[in-house]
Structure formats: structure tokens, C-alpha cells
Amino acid sequence: MSFAIPPAEFKNPRAEHDFVGRTCSISAVGAYVPERRLTNADLEKMVETSDEWIVSRTGIRERRIAADNEMTSDMAAKAACQVLSKANVSADQVQLIIVATITPDMPFPATACLVQDKIGATNAAAFDLEAACSGFIYGLEIGQQFIMSRTYDTVLVIGAEKLSSIIDWKDRDTCVLFGDGAGAVLMQNRTNTHGLLTACLGSDGSKAPLLSMPGGGCQHPATPESVAARLHYLKMDGREIFKNAVNAMQTAAKNALARCDLDISQIKCIIPHQANKRILIAVGERLGANSGQVFMNLDRYGNTSAASVAIALNEAVERGRIERGDLILMLVFGAGLTWGAAVIEW
Ligand code: ACO
Numbered sequence: 001m002s003f004a005i006p007p008a009e010f011k012n013p014r015a016e017h018d019f020v021g022r023t024c025s026i027s028a029v030g031a032y033v034p035e036r037r038l039t040n041a042d043l044e045k046m047v048e049t050s051d052e053w054i055v056s057r058t059g060i061r062e063r064r065i066a067a068d069n070e071m072t073s074d075m076a077a078k079a080a081c082q083v084l085s086k087a088n089v090s091a092d093q094v095q096l097i098i099v100a101t102i103t104p105d106m107p108f109p110a111t112a113c114l115v116q117d118k119i120g121a122t123n124a125a126a127f128d129l130e131a132a133c134s135g136f137i138y139g140l141e142i143g144q145q146f147i148m149s150r151t152y153d154t155v156l157v158i159g160a161e162k163l164s165s166i167i168d169w170k171d172r173d174t175c176v177l178f179g180d181g182a183g184a185v186l187m188q189n190r191t192n193t194h195g196l197l198t199a200c201l202g203s204d205g206s207k208a209p210l211l212s213m214p215g216g217g218c219q220h221p222a223t224p225e226s227v228a229a230r231l232h233y234l235k236m237d238g239r240e241i242f243k244n245a246v247n248a249m250q251t252a253a254k255n256a257l258a259r260c261d262l263d264i265s266q267i268k269c270i271i272p273h274q275a276n277k278r279i280l281i282a283v284g285e286r287l288g289a290n291s292g293q294v295f296m297n298l299d300r301y302g303n304t305s306a307a308s309v310a311i312a313l314n315e316a317v318e319r320g321r322i323e324r325g326d327l328i329l330m331l332v333f334g335a336g337l338t339w340g341a342a343v344i345e346w
Pocket residue numbers: 048049050053054057058132133172173174176211236238239241242245275276279303305333334335
């Protein structure tokens with residue numbers, strides 16, 4: 001039986017595969033950021049940098065930093081509770097929790113299981129997803145599969161990070177860029193809408209060394225030597241990441257739009273991974289977008305990795321930049337390398 005999805009000015013790529021199932025939508029979005037603000041002026045006291053350099057090279061003015069006793073799972077649980085309250089769904093109705101993160105509370109068990117307990121989702125399966133800053137769109141695509149296949153009706157996808165725990169606060173090349181926070185969405189079938197139309201995902205592991213945390217895994221387990229060599233901190237080749245991010249995000253975006261027979265002018269709002277203002281401007285220009293289409297909030301939060309797009313989406317919705325029925329384009333890029341673009345009828 002096919003569902004009553006209204007005709008649209010775009011192609012639903014799933015129709016190419018004789019799609020007759022149900023669609024998957026985001027029924028609510030929420031976010032949480034810690035109270036503590038770390039401003040560029042604060043960073044000037046920690047490393048040799050300046051507000052002028054940080055703002056002109058990145059667009060970032062401040063970022064949020066979690067309290068010492070505030071874990072990734074705590075922030076994820078707060079974002080999740082907000083989503084459930086907005087959607088009027090109780091925690092015991094959640095059937096699956098996916099947490100995208102590179103800063104789990106611990107290597108195992110999964111942070112998603114800790115969130116399951118903290119929010120009281122007594123009927124949910126739970127697992128973590130590691131696709132770095134691309135994790136949120138990877139999570140949406142996975143969540144969608146469970147909804148469309150009718151395996152589950154109610155899926156929580158959360159991006160959450162305590163990046164401050166893996167930042168080398170002596171390294172000015174990286175410490176000015178990142179912040180902590182969490183964003184969450186509830187995925188369900190909503191009738192009369194196409195929802196998540198497509199997600200173009202990609203990866204290139206040959207460029208893994210460009211952005212990584214070398215220590216803490218089986219290659220470099222924690223030892224006094226690995227700690228002394230500062231292997232348990234995020235390492236990045238900023239210039240190469242910059243170039244790869246611009247290329248990958250614009251290519252993924254073009255592919256996603258082409259799959260849906262959409263032109264960039266039909267997109268109400270582009271929600272990109274909030275890495276660097278110059279990256280987002282370059283991607284927007286290459287897509288032929290006008291500056292008003294590209295949503296940015298990195299000036300206040302910096303790069304929050306897997307949480308970034310979810311936090312931005314929540315703010316765009318709260319500010320009225322996105323309304324039901326609008327077409328939105330989400331873009332991500334991160335370590336792996338990984339990247340993705342998703343088109344959604346909101
Ligand atoms: N303050 C002052 N000077 C600095 C700082 C700082 N915080 N950091 C670097 N510099 C210096 C460098 O040492 C260099 O000095 P030199 O010319 O004497 O060697 C100079 O500034 C210019 O350095 P560049 O690396 O060329 O600066 P660039 O314009 O490329 O900006 C930046 C650096 C901001 C890191 C940029 O490359 C970038 O944003 N890259 C992408 C980073 C990113 O988005 N990563 C995350 C994506 S994936 C994920 O989210 C996990």
C-alpha cells in the first residue's frame with residue numbers, strides 16, 4: 001500500500017526503487033549547550049593568539065565548555081529530554097537511540113546506553129556511531145532505515161561532544177576552534193510529507209592522518225610515553241582539512257540536489273557543519289547560494305563536531321528560519337575523512 005504523499009516540485013529519489021513504504025521525518029529537534037563560555041579574550045590569556053586572528057580566520061567569537069563533572073552523556077540526555085518534551089513523546093516510547101560522538105564518556109560501554117538509562121528509555125536499543133563531525137547525518141540516514149523498514153516507529157538521533165576533553169589547550173592551531181554541546185532529533189513517520197529525501201554519504205580513509213586523535217586505541221594504548229607525547233589530543237592539518245572540506249561538501253551537496261531534481265534556489269535554508277566561516281562561505285558560493293540561505297551560529301559555539309548541525313538546526317527552527325514544508329540542505333564534513341549532504345522536506 002502506498003501512502004498519501006503530496007505531489008511536489010522535486011523528485012523523491014526513493015521512487016526510483018519502487019518505493020511504496022512509509023517516509024521518515026524529523027518530528028522534533030532540541031539542543032543543549034553548557035553554561036560556561038570561553039571567549040577569544042580568554043584564549044588570548046592561554047596561547048599566543050588574538051581575537052582579531054580568530055574572528056578573521058574562523059568567524060568564532062566564543063564557545064561553550066562543559067563543567068568538569070558534565071559528561072557527553074549528560075549533555076546528550078538533556079538535548080534528548082528537550083526533544084521528547086517538544087514532540088510530546090514519553091521516553092518509554094523510544095525504540096532506538098543512536099549517539100554520534102568522538103568523545104564518548106568512555107571507550108565502552110556506548111554513551112547511547114548511558115543516555116538510555118539517564119532518560120529512562122526502558123524499551124530502547126542503543127548504540128554509538130563514530131563518523132566524527134559527519135556523525136549526525138550518518139545517524140539520520142541510519143535512523144531513517146529503521147523507520148522506513150518498519151522495524152521501529154520512534155528513533156532518537158543525538159550528536160553530542162565534550163571536545164574540550166581532547167583538545168590540547170597548548171596548541172593554538174586547534175584549541176581556538178572547538179566547543180562542547182549536544183543536539184538531538186526525534187525521527188518518526190509523519191503522513192503527508194516526504195521527510196528525509198536523500199543523504200549522499202562518503203569517506204576517504206587514505207586521508208585519515210589529516211585529522212585524528214592517535215592515542216587511546218589499540219595502536220597507541222595509554223602509557224606514560226603516549227601521554228608525554230601528547231597523543232591523546234586531537235591533531236589536525238588545518239590547511240588540508242580546509243581544502244578537502246570545501247570540495248567534499250560542495251560535491252555531496254550537488255549530488256544530493258541532483259538526485260532530487262532540485263536547484264539550490266529551491267532550498268530555503270542550508271545548515272552546514274559549523275567548522276569555519278570561510279569554509280561555509282566558500283561552499284555557499286560554489287553552490288550558487290545567496291548568503292541568506294547559509295545558516296551560521298559558529299560565532300557563539302565554534303565547532304562542536306557531531307553536535308554542530310543538530311544545534312544549528314534547532315536554532316534555525318527556533319528562530320523561524322525553517323518552517324514545515326520548507327526544503328533544507330544539511331552538509332557535514334569531518335575526520336575519517338567522512339562527509340555527507342542530506343535534503344529534507346521539513
Ligand atoms: N592564533 C594566531 N595565529 C595562529 C593561530 C592562532 N590561533 N593558529 C595558527 N596561527 C598561525 C600559524 O602558525 C601560521 O603562522 P605562520 O604563517 O607564521 O606559519 C598562520 O597563523 C597561518 O596559518 P594557516 O594554517 O595558514 O591559517 P589558515 O588561514 O589556514 O587558518 C585554520 C587556520 C583556521 C585552522 C584553517 O586552516 C581551518 O579552519 N581549517 C579547517 C579546520 C576545520 O574546520 N577543522 C575541522 C573540520 S572537521 C571537524 O570538524 C572535526
